[in-house]
Amino acid sequence: MKSSAEWSTRWPERISYGLSDAADNLIFQMMTTYLLFFYTDVYGLTPSAVAILxxxxxxADVVExxxxxxxxxxxxxxxxxxxxxxxxxxxxxxAFAILTFVTPNFSYGGKLIWAYVTYLGLGFLYTAVNLPITSILPTMSQNTRELTLLGVIRQFFGSSVQIIVAVFTLPLVWxxxxxxxxxxxxxxIIVFGIISLFLIINTFVHVRERFSNPHIAHxxxxxxxxxxAHNQPWIIMSIVIFMYWLVTAIKNQTTIYYFKYTLGNEGLVPWANGFTLAALIGVLMIIRLTDHQSKKKTMLHGILIAxxxxxxxxxxxxxxxxxxxFAGVFINSIGNGIIIxxxxxxxxxxxxxGASMGIQAEGILASTDDFGVNFGLGIGGLITAGLFHVSGYVANQSQNAATLSMINWNYVWIPLVIYAGMYLVLSLYDEQRIIDAIEK
Incomplete structure (x- = not known):
């Protein structure tokens, strides 16, 4: 491993790169954790309408x-x-993040149109500021350990903000x-948005692209x-990313319903989400674990912990x-930290x-990250909202037995099955092929 003096980046740039994910997560976590609840219990849309949305x-996000x-x-x-x-x-x-949480006094149809315009616009713009975080990484350095460090710093800040949003959103709403x-x-969302804007601009100012080959770059x-079609590792990672965000969407969206309707104590949500702080432990473990074993094996261990x-x-x-x-949430979060x-x-x-195959296409290859996020969240949202509709969910009322059972399935059993499937898929990842190609 190279000494830090030989590395391309310095700490101001590394921190600024990591803060880019913090900026996006301030808004993104509001979308994944609370938007379904906001639409059904605050804005007044039906679960079926939200499922279709x-x-x-x-x-749209997959295409975008x-x-x-x-x-x-x-x-x-x-x-x-x-x-x-x-x-x-x-x-x-x-701007679109703020507009998404505006509640105009329209008719039901008008409210639905507003939700479509703002949410679809937010989805496109989220991709436009988030995908470059992934695509710029391999151009910042050619040192594998440095890239690992940058990725860990990014996820440390991203996970930290994810926890902040999960724990403090409802108290701030009050x-x-x-x-x-x-x-x-x-x-x-106005407070989160202003902070996010400052952090994104900070990333633009401090981060640099250094390693690009113009002969294969366009x-x-x-x-x-x-x-x-011939990049097998990319295909496997695309599926793993999709499955991770599928299970994340299902669990995150169901958490508030579980504590509100099954346990009858919505005030426990910040406490439960507070234990996801353990994701930071998993993120920090990556540096040590990848010193002694492959990244594939490290992620497989993360899936088993989750x-x-x-x-x-x-x-x-x-x-x-x-x-x-709560102990389960804590341990599960450590595994999730390693995975993400x-x-x-x-x-x-x-x-x-891909560059070893003569094609530098970091934009399209990095799009698998946002593709997996959007597709996973979409299917997860469809499953959650669809099951709410089928089971007869009625907002802000005592729920029937079918709905309570469905909440337990979403919170417990469906995630268990997805984690097991994720482990099997990642087992097919050929990391040695990448190492041999890059060294050659």
Whole structure:
């Protein structure tokens, strides 16, 4: 491993790079954790209408991820290929985030149209500022250990903010709204949005693209797609990312419903989410673990830890042991920290593998990250909202037995199955192929 003096980046740049994910997560976690609840219990949309909206949005986001990837790969500017996107799209991104939580006094149809316009716009702009975080990584350094460090720093800040949003959103909603959740959610997203804007601009100012080969950097889309079909590690990672965000969406969206309707204590949500702080332990473990074993093996261990934690959550739910449930959340979060902390690092490896095949297409290859996020969240939202609709859920009322049973399935059993599937898929990942190709 090279000494730090030989590395390309310095700490101000590393911190600024990591803060880019913190900026996006301030808004993104509001979307994944509380938007379904906001739409059904605050804004007044039906679960079935929200389910359709989430499906439409995720289909649009899948297409948008690919489009943004192409835009990055065909960008020529004095700032590079990925870096300009932080500058160009940061203000519209924050503006649409705020508009998404505005509750105009329209008819039901008007409210639904407003939700479609703002949420679809937010989805496109989120991709425009988030995808470059992944695509710029392999251009910042050629040192594998340095790329791992940068990825860990990014996920440390991203996970920290994820926990901040999970723990402090509802208290902030109360602080700003004093019982009026419409005003509370709006005040909260305005604060998060202003902080996010500052952090995104900070990333643009301090981060640099250094390693790019102009001879292979702007390939035609047809050539890139042919390379993707032969990039087996990229295909495997795309599936793993999708499955991770699928299980994340299902669990996060169900958490508030579980504590509100099954346990009858919505005030426990910040406490439960507080135990996700353990994700930071998992993220920090990556540096030590990858010193002694491959990134693939490290992620497999992360999945097993997450699976174990999920099994403990099941014991807590069905044994009605709150402390056991919290212990399960803690252990599950350590595993999740390892998984998500390695995602951008291993995607960077697939980008470098693509370059070894003569094609530098970090934009399209990095789009798999946002593709997996959007597709996973979309299907997760569809499953959750769809099951709510089928089971007869009625907002702010005592729920029937079918709905309570469905909440338990979403919170416990479906995630268990997905974690097991994720382990099997990642087992097919051929990391040695990447190492041999890059060294050659």
């Amino acid at each position: 989430f499906v439409v949005a995720r289909v 991820s690919f489009i943004i990837g192409i835009m990055i790969d065909h960008t020529h500017s004095r700032f590079g290929k990925s870096r300009p996107f932080f500058l160009w799209y940061s203000v519209p991104y924050v 602080l700003f709204g004093h019982g009026n959740q419409q005003m509370g959610f709006l005040g909260t 390939q035609p889309v047809k050539v890139v797609l042919n390379m993707l 699976l174990t934690g999920q099994a403990i959550i099941a014991a807590g739910v069905y044994g009605k042991w709150l402390l056991v449930l 902390g390695l995602v951008s690092i291993m995607i960077a490896d697939t980008i470098r593998y």
